[in-house]
C-alpha cells in the first residue's frame with residue numbers, strides 16, 4: 320500500500336470500517352511510514368476530541384410532551400376512514416396550498432431518485448427477517464392487515480395461477496411516506512411491489528429501467544402508484560408488471 | 572417515543588437553532604407516526620434519523636435555502652475555507668484559568684463544527700455523536716458507502732484546518748493534497 324492509498328483509507332481505518340485485508344495492509348504501512356502515522360494520529364485525536372467535547376443536544380424537557388400532544392391519538396384513523404380517495408383529495412389540496420406534502424414525487428428527476436430508493440428498499444427487504452410483516456398467500460389476510468396499518472385500502476391479489484405467488488406484505492417507507500409492499504415469488508426470485516395513492520393520479524404507461532442489476536418498473540393507474548423491483552429476468556419481470564397492470568390495478 | 576434525543580440532536584446540529592429543531596422534530600415524528608407504530612432498536616433509529624434529516628432539509632430549503640448548498644463542494648481544495656474568528660479564543664472571565672481555557676476550547680470546537688457546510692456537518696454528527704456505521708449513514712443520507720468515507724474524511728480535514736482549532740490542540744495543519 321502506498322501513501323496515497325493509506326491517506327484515502329485512514330478515516331475508514333480509524334472508524335473500524337475496513338475489511339480485514341485492508342486493515343492489515345494499512346496497519347503495516349502506518350508502522351513503516353511516519354508521515355501517514357501523523358495523519359492517522361490526528362484523525363484519531365480529533366475523533367476523541369469531538370466525542371469528549373462536542374455538545375450532544377439532548378431533547379429539551381418539554382419536547383416529549385409537546386410531540387406527544389401533537390401526535391394523533393389513533394394514528395391515521397381519520398385518513399383511514401376517508402379511504403384512499405380522501406387521502407388523494409387531501410394530497411391534492413396540500414399540493415394546491417403549496418404545503419410541500421407529497422411534492423417529492425412530482426419534481427423532475429424525482430423518479431430516478433425514487434427508483435434508487437425502491438432498489439434500496441428491495442435490498443433491505445431481503446436482509447434477515449425484514450421481508451414480510453405478515454406472511455400469507457391469502458389476500459384476505461394480507462389486505463385487512465395492511466389496511467389496518469396504512470391510511471388507504473390497497474389492492475391485493477394473489478397471482479399464483481399466473482406463476483407469481485403472493486408471499487406476504489409489509490409496510491415500508493418510500494418518498495417520505497409509508498407505503499404498502501407486496502411480496503411475490505417467482506421460482507427463487509423475490510419481487511417487491513410497492514403501492515400507494517397519489518394525488519395527481521393520471522394514468523401513465525409503464526416506465527422501466529435497470530438499476531444496480533435490478534429491474535425496476537413503475538406506472539400509475541386509477542390513482543395508485545405502482546413500483547415493482549426484482550432480480551428476475553427482464554422477460555418474466557415484464558410479464559409480471561403487465562399482469563399487475565391488467566389485473567391488480569384494475570381489480571380495485 | 573423512541574430516539575427522541577437522537578432526533579433532537581441531529582435536528583439541532585442541522586438547523587443550528589433550538590426552536591427550529593423542536594419544530595422539525597415534532598414534524599418528523601408526525602410523519603413517522605402517521606405510518607408506523609414507532610421505530611424500535613437501532614434499525615428504527617437510523618430510519619427515524621432519515622426522516623428527521625429529510626424534514627430538516629425541507630425546512631431549510633423553505634426557510635434558509637442558502638444554507639443547504641453553502642460551502643458544500645466535495646472537490647474544492649480545502650484551504651479555500653475561511654478561518655474562524657480568533658476572538659472566539661477569548662476565555663470567559665471569572666473562572667480559574669484552566670477551566671476558562673477548556674470552556675473556550677469547547678466553544679471553539681462546537682463553533683467550528685456548527686460552521687461546517689451542511690453536507691459535511693451531517694456525516695460528522697451521525698458518525699461521531701450518533702455512532703452510526705458507514706452503511707447506516709449511507710442509508711440516512713442516501714449516498715454510496717464510499718462517499719460517506721470520503722465526505723467524512725473531508726469534514727475532519729476542514730475541521731482540523733480551522734485556525735483556532737489548530738491553536739487549541741497544537742496540531743499542525745492537515746496536509747493538503749495538491
Ligand SMILES: [Zn+2]
Nearest residue numbers: 322325352355
Ligand atoms: Zn505513507
